Amino acid sequence: MVLVNGAFIDSVKANDRGLMYGDGVFRTLRIVNGVPLHWERHYLRLKRDCDAIGIVCPEIECLTRELDAVHGDCVAKIIVTRGVGARGYLPQVCSEPTRIIMTSPLPAANFREIRAHLCTLRLSHQPRLAGIKHLNRLENVLARSEWREDDVPEGLLLDIAGNVIEGTMSSLFLYSSGGLIAPDLSLCGVDGVQRERIFEFSSGNGVPMEIRSFGIDFLKQADEVFLVNSVIGLWQIVEIDGMIWQKGPFCENLRNWLQ
């Protein structure tokens, strides 16, 4: 199913700035029995990301109404672009922002513990775009192109300084000595809804959380390493490039809490 600006059409204008410049933002969320999970949180992130690049975010009522057209269990992707504009980078004479809602089947594979690929592509530092789930995702495409093994569902991304940042489509956390550690995303990376939920788990359950920069050597020392996103839930990483972590009880508990 594809809805563009509320209509059941599956195409957008070729001069939409979303296509011409990647000038837009998106969210991906899980729909269960027609209900979008954590919708309000996703909307707040969508709006925050729109605000960050100066796009007028559609009202929540509008998107909620459009999401009503989605039934059953699936993945919904919501894209908001700056809209159709004249040639040129200046976002001066734009139409209304374009809203796109498209659904796809839930992923077939259901992992719990995974092997991850260590990506050679390094994320660039752009503080003006860090944290934002925007449509400029060529780094992710190039990183995800580095491996094809079906049993390696995710890759680990470092930044150009060697800091461990995230998965190509997921947020990364470490659990060590009874506390959680999250990568600093002030220079790159995507700050998603499930990351926010892990912060809430931390404060609600008395598990200390530290946000910091760290490299591969620090990652190696962690008791448990895991990835979260709104579609996959939680994947514990048990191997990256010969580095091994044991399956751990913390991830098991956290997975249950997330569900």
Next chain:
Amino acid sequence: MVLVNGAFIDSVKANDRGLMYGDGVFRTLRIVNGVPLHWERHYLRLKRDCDAIGIVCPEIECLTRELDAVHGDCVAKIIVTRGVGARGYLPQVCSEPTRIIMTSPLPAANFREIRAHLCTLRLSHQPRLAGIKHLNRLENVLARSEWREDDVPEGLLLDIAGNVIEGTMSSLFLYSSGGLIAPDLSLCGVDGVQRERIFEFSSGNGVPMEIRSFGIDFLKQADEVFLVNSVIGLWQIVEIDGMIWQKGPFCENLRNWLQ
């Protein structure tokens, strides 16, 4: 006029990877009396950029035939995306690449000497994408959003290390003590057709050319500073943020050569 995959339609599928991820490349060129200027050079750059991110570039015969539909004097933008794909960054199950040709009027204003804005946005370093004219252009959009004065047609972009790189839509050169200086684009920036032509001017006319990194202080000392692209031709910069350069004879000669 918009041509998508050779047909006179003005829309693309909402799940085209060009929209979802900015997963594509483009060229902008000038059409004079129906003839695309420097078409072969543009095609070679388009192909080089496709190759760099693993997109199969359409054959030149195909695009040449489609450009035959463009008449008169205008600007043509050619976009090639990886095509329609399933959700997910992995470019696995893609259709054919999508070809888009769209035209727009030539710019109304015809500058020769300009004032430029000094952008606060700094370009990030991504060697894997440096030089490529890809569709991830949010940095350019944000930079171009920094000013609105009609008589300031371009902005100067520095990178995160403070090196002077380019204009938001043009390539930058310095002329100093009888030689040309071009910014090093190995970490960011767009390596365009007109930049290539300036290199050819240099070697064909015995004007030495140096590619190097430099900051604002070095820029200030240049005899002449100018910008080129396929639509605007050559603009000499006479002021940026209080820094002044005199109108110079080198730029005047080079503009004539370019035409």
